[in-house]
Amino acid sequence: MRVAIAGAGLAGLSCAKYLTDLGYTPIVLESRDVLGGLVAAWQDADGDWYETGLHVFFGAYPNMLQLLKELGIEDRLQWKKHTMIFNQPEKPGTYSRFDFPNLPAPLNGIVAILRNNDMLSWGEKIELAKGLVPAMLRGQKYVDSTDQYTFSEWLKQQGVSEDVQQDIFIAASKSLNFINPDEISAVVLLTALSRFLQQKDGSKMAFLDGSPTERLCQPLVDYITARGGEVRLNAPLKEILLNEDGTVKGFLMRGLNGAADYIETADVYVSAMPVDVMKVMLPNPWKENDFFQKLEGLEGVPVVNLQLWFDRKLTDIDQLLFSRSPLLSVYADMSNTCRGYANPERSMLELVLAPAKDWIAKSDEEILQATLAELQKLFPSHFSGDNPAKLLKYHVVKTPRSVYKATPGRQHYRPSQQTPISNFFLSGSYTMQPYLGSMEGAVLSGKLTAQAIAEGHSVANSSTLQMQTPQPATNAATV
Ligand SMILES: Cc1cc2nc3c(=O)[nH]c(=O)nc-3n(C[C@H](O)[C@H](O)[C@H](O)COP(=O)(O)OP(=O)(O)OC[C@H]3O[C@@H](n4cnc5c(N)ncnc54)[C@H](O)[C@@H]3O)c2cc1C
Structure with a gap:
């Protein structure tokens, strides 16, 4: 048939x-x-690949993992350390980590949160736990019922303050659907959180090679x-x-x-x-x-992906990074994270610009300049002084309608x-x-x-x- x-x-x-x-x-x-x-991805005149989007695979992707196994290509996923790394805008050039210990779920997630003292004070941790834990306990049926609220509205109902939202959830919301918590449905973040908390390796990330x-x-x-x-x-x-x-x-x-x-x-x-x-x-x-x-x-949400090749190494971090920049979402130095793009001498940053509704109609040059200004905050030591990092080349891929706007x-x-x-x-x-x-x-x-x-x-x-x-x-x- x-x-x-x-x-x-x-x-x-x-x-x-x-x-x-x-x-x-x-x-x-x-x-x-x-x-x-x-x-989709394309090869430029130098043979370098540029992509529609920076893509990360999670441990909580059972059908994708099964598919890769069935195709005999599961070794193409390069699994990274079980950690989530956030830039700290208040201390440019520094990072805050949520390191997941080798413990069963949800203990590993709880310990990762409790051990992080840069992004959440003890008061905020308690506030967050009081809001989130009952939601997780009530199961998927409850999570599904939260689709009527934005995530900001839902957090407010739980008594979680604006500061906690600023710290973690803007970054999470932008990475999941390219929009902010005041637009995204609560169901999206609560679904992701419940998967990550239920499975030991649920939030473990991998890059394709x-x-x-x-x-x-x-x-x-x-x-x-x-x-x-x-x-x-x-x-x-x-x-x-x-x-x-x-x-x-x-x-x-x-x-x-x-x-x-x-x-x-x-x-x-x-x-x-x-x-x-x-x-x-x-x-x-x-x-x-x-x-x-x-x-x-239903309607697709706009997003922009950038790839920037530099004349030197900007970082040796081999993991996805949450920029916590108003312009950018997640990014990675693909010369570290991806075997096929590896380069020990030079960085190739892949960055997602979101929310992109005010940027999608702008020229590549405007988008590039705004991104470079953000990079000066993310990597201050490499973009100041007598010998700042030089951009060798770049690609911008705009997708006016990507995944459905949730x-x-x-x-x-x-x-x-x-x-x-x-x-x-x-x-x-x-x-x-x-x-x-x-x-x-x-x-x-x-x-x-x-x-x-x-x-x-x-x-x-x-x-x-x-x-x-x-x-x-x-x-x-x-x-
Ligand atoms: C920047 C970015 C970053 C992302 N990051 C992640 C991530 O880290 N992790 C993750 O899990 N997901 C991520 N996603 C989401 C993920 O890429 C999508 O959910 C998934 O690829 C969608 O696949 P699809 O087949 O449903 O749709 P699509 O990929 O949109 O496929 C639809 C296909 O239909 C074709 N088509 C259109 N019109 C016609 C026509 N008239 N005739 C024939 N064919 C047609 C299109 O060309 C396209 O090939 C990201 C997406 C973007 C844009």
Whole structure:
């Protein structure tokens, strides 16, 4: 049975991979000339890779870890020390760490917080614990119910002061969804916190050993094609063609470089395109349907990624850093963190600029200058004196609509992978799954889509897939 999938991001590729496991023949149609969607990367004239975004993998990503194992590439993840490192704006050039000891969860997280005296006073620790611990004890059902509040509103209700919010949660909120705590839904931070507190290695981080396009997406393509599937680049879906009964008749594909448009037919069709694209591509008859109307409640959030190559080493830290800068979110010296980008002599910083709504329309040069001004605060000793660090080259990648913007109430608008149309399914990190807008969410959504297809359109050797979903809410009671 043939399944046409529009979009070769992680969701589309994961869906195709699991469909081949279930005995289907997927054909993935990607509009661009590069694999990966939001994890896409390109090589510049010097052969250096530049990426859509700085990507970190967590211990609490069971479906991603399982996928890497199934592809035989789990050794490509470079696991870092179990620590979280924050810049200290009040003491430029210094860092504050949350070091997780080798203890069972949630003890390791609690000790990490208790041992940190730079960012939280004892009074703040107690205040925070009083707010957070009951929330964790009440389990995932309670966490889900907090989607009506912004995280700032929720903290205020718990009696947690503004200072605690400034110290930790602005950095966490920007890293999770590229927006501030006064915009982000409480469900996002509470979900992440409960995963991190429930699993010993949940917040442990890893970097891929090279570009996601080459080191993660290409093995997926190799797996899919070795089993009879196809992944085609430069294949933009132009229109979803319908039968009279509203089911899909075919994908009308845009012919590129003067070639004529053509129709791709299959037994089942999947959109693994971003929600913003899906919304404009909805066929008119579907627009009346509540299920598809809900997509209007979702929208991608802007973000900017920068990569800067310097003439010297700025740091030897081999870990993600939370900048705590109003302009920037997280960053890393990829010459330390990533084997494929390693350089013992020179730093290559990869930085996420967020919130980006006021920056997305600005020129690369303006964005660069503002970022360099921030770097003077983060690395004061390297940007002052007679011989300041020199920028050798840079790349700026702007994504006006990235993952869905997780403001309060969005959970209600996130669709299931199965739709009211019997031969049409959705995939993508915006679709309903418990890992929000992440790589893990994209991979799991692809798997859920494959499973939903198998349930409705069985083939001879169809079996069930092993889903890795978070532990039941009752486990939270061990906190
Ligand atoms: C800057 C940044 C940093 C991030 N950091 C992290 C991180 O550290 N950890 C983490 O877990 N997640 C992170 N994410 C989120 C993660 O990248 C996404 O959740 C995930 O990659 C989304 O995958 P997807 O397949 O759902 O969607 P997408 O990647 O958006 O894939 C959709 C695909 O559809 C294609 N498409 C669009 N229109 C058409 C058309 N007409 N025809 C055919 N194809 C089409 C697109 O080109 C794209 O390839 C980050 C994202 C960004 C932008």
